[in-house]
Amino acid sequence: MIPKIALIGRSNVGKSSLFNALTNSRNALIDQTLQTTRDRIYGYCLIKQNQFCIIDTAGICYLKKKENKNSIKYQSNQQTERAIQESDFLIFMVDAHIGITDLDFHIFRKIRKTNKPILLLINKIDNIDDISQITEFYSFGIKKIYQISILRKIGIDLFSKKMLIFWKKLNKTNFLIENKKTYFGSDFLKKKIKICVLGKPNVGKSSLINSLLSSNRIITHSTPGTTRGSVQVSLKQKNTTYIFTDTSGIRKSNKRKTRLEHISETKSLKIMKNSQMIIVVLDAYMGICSQDLFIINATLKSGSPFFIVFNKWDLIPKKKNNEIKKIINNRLNFIKNITYLHISALNRIGLKKIISQINNIFKESQKDFNSSYLTSVIHKAIIKNPLPMGATGKVIRLKYAHLSSKNPMLIIVHGTQTQNIPATYKKYLIRFLQKKLQILNTPIKIFFKNNINPYVNNKYLSSQK
Template sequence: MLPIIVIVGRPNVGKSTLFNRLTCTSNALVANFPGLTRDRQYGCANIKGCEFIIIDTAGIRDNGKDIEKHSINQSLLAIKESDVVLFMVDAKDGLMPEDQKIANYLRTLNKSIFLVVNKTDGINQNIASLEFYALGLNKCYQIAASHGSGVITLMEVVLLPWIKTKENIAISKKLEINKNNKEKEKYFLLKKEDINQNNIPIKLAVIGRPNVGKSTLINRFLGENRMVVYDMPGTTRDSIYIPMKYHGRQYILIDTAGIRKRSRITSSIEKNSVIKTLQAIKDANVVILMLDALNGIVDQDLSLLSFILYNGRSLVILVNKWDDVSKENKIKIKESISYRLSSFDFVQVHFISALYEQCVDKIFKSILECYQHSTKSLNTGMLTRIMKLAVESHQPPLIHGHRIKLKYAHIGGHNPPIIIIHGNQVKKIPIIYKRFLINYFRRSLNIKGTPIYINFKESKNPYINRNHILKHTHQHKHNKFIIHKKNGK
């Protein structure tokens, strides 16, 4: 079991900077802005061969705001599930009353606590740490998270019990190497289709405009208040990756910040949040696009939908807050959404209430179906037969009096499915005929919820660039013929 280490402290003391430093990523948003982090952010890290889980948390402060109370609850939950607490303070701000309150709470817990004095770069570390001994948490560890100074030394002390345990385990593992090697040989002899695909987690990103219910849906999936939910646009600021298991299948849920129109995005924090969301779309296997039933489908939703499909992601659309719509308006809204999504009829649409309904089963059924279709195994023979049936149904157009000839098709990639068609003059195929082929393949293969790409490849002429080179025998006959002609024979 990997050790779980949580970073806690007041807002803006450098918790997310240390998280990024340890995970060697930029997953946690960082800015000189108190209260930026609101949800628990999990990451994996490795110090000198010892792996551990690190949790970034929201800053703990008491200002009476409801949104802050929700964030603090998330931090307290992270503390309870951790093995080690890194209590971070700011050397430049000095000892604050909120630091004392946090220290008083941590002392009531049966946890291993390390007092970390951050932002000690450019100042005398020993003098800066003196006042923090008043917290009564034994030794202080001075670091500068932004530069990495003192971080390795701190983590070596924190992880010392696990490093010793790992050394003991390594000795016992050496005795079992021969036994394990035999099992590994059997594994590598397995065919690709024999390997259990359920062990590969499906990355599932939840996308939408602000305040459409993304975090509420994530909490519904997890069966707990894992994400901060609040009736205010912009509650989620970061892309949070959460592993989960459903009906024996591994998933990684990605809760994202809401995306508004580009013209309305002004702050640098919101711009960074949008970049994180767009990266999450590219990183996901399946994307859930959430719409607000009260607003219907707007232009921003269509822009997000186009971006998702352009990047080849499988897609499920959820129309949320369906319980708030009157019976009279439900038919109108369904007709309006169906009309605006007429070009994307292969995408599955569900009308749900993430807050009240037990909608999890039907959503995950669609998610799994989309993923299976996007990774479907397709052989060359079957694709070529479908292509020939499509050509018989509707011939390719003439180009300068010559008919475009399609020869054979094969798979070129998965997630999304990429079909490569070889033929003559295929680069001149118009977009309308390409769209016809995509739709024909989709109907024949019964592929839903994922885009299909078709790439055309020009077949090579085997006689081109040969310059009519003759074999040795033919050359000898040719020379003999010329000699005979010259001699008048």
């Protein structure tokens, strides 16, 4: 079992920065805005071939006695408490520049009650002028105290080594990684599908993932922009692990109010490119707007397989179901062969269809086709709808095709005068290939390559003439 370490502290002490430094990633969102992190984020780090699971948490804050349980503050604190419960030991982070605050003492009293081992980590030591600012932290009574500056990269390597020694003394067990197959869990060899969930704010992306997991893993709230950055969670069924990445809502560039929103949405678009599959979530009750079309177009350009989920379908009156479906089809008539699902994440309606659709699309995207078969399909398409004459009057010929890559699926077609193939004919070929190859939900990219005649501009042949 891999040891879990939770990073605990008030907001803006550097938990997310330390998380990124230890995991050698940028998974945690970093900003000066208070409560930037809201959900708990997991990552893995290796220290001398020993693997640790690091949990980044939200900054703990004071709650009112009658705090609404659905509020973001309450849910953030709940996420932190769950991280504390499942961790093997805690890293309590404080700010050397600001010093000890009442909130630090409040947090320390909370985590001390858990009876879990605690390391005190003093961050931002580069900002202090007086040593007394460090000595005051000894009043917590924690034996293991370390000093770092994440910004200046001071003391991080030494702290990670001390953390390993601390764990070995506690547990007397080495979590040595002997084989890369064991990295990130014992089920490395099982099938894993990475799915990115996209949509504008407040369409129900987090609610959908929570319903699939049957738990309140991700914070949900009616306030737009509740999810910041990205949250990765996994669902295991049989021999398949579905890795869902919840992303922040994507707005129009002219409607982004803060720098944090811009960073979050940029990150969402990057995650989309690195996923094996995309679920675009739309609000069925609000209808399709220009922002939804922007997200769908961005998904199409990525080349990744995707399908569209219309959430909040339970709010549509049954009498208007067919009417709304016709409006949707007219609005999305530029998309061909893409599946639409109608669900209610809140009432857990239609969730089985989502997993089934993910499995179907994954099978399609993993299909392999040899060159001879692809070439025969291209020739059938030409027979059914002959190629037009090129702009220069020269005949366009498509000779053979082969599969270059999968997910996104790229087919290279070799021929002559391919630069003169009209865009409409290219679209026709893509749709024809999707139907014949039985990969209706998988986008195809076609790259046309001109065959070069080796005898053109040959000096020897020119002299013979």
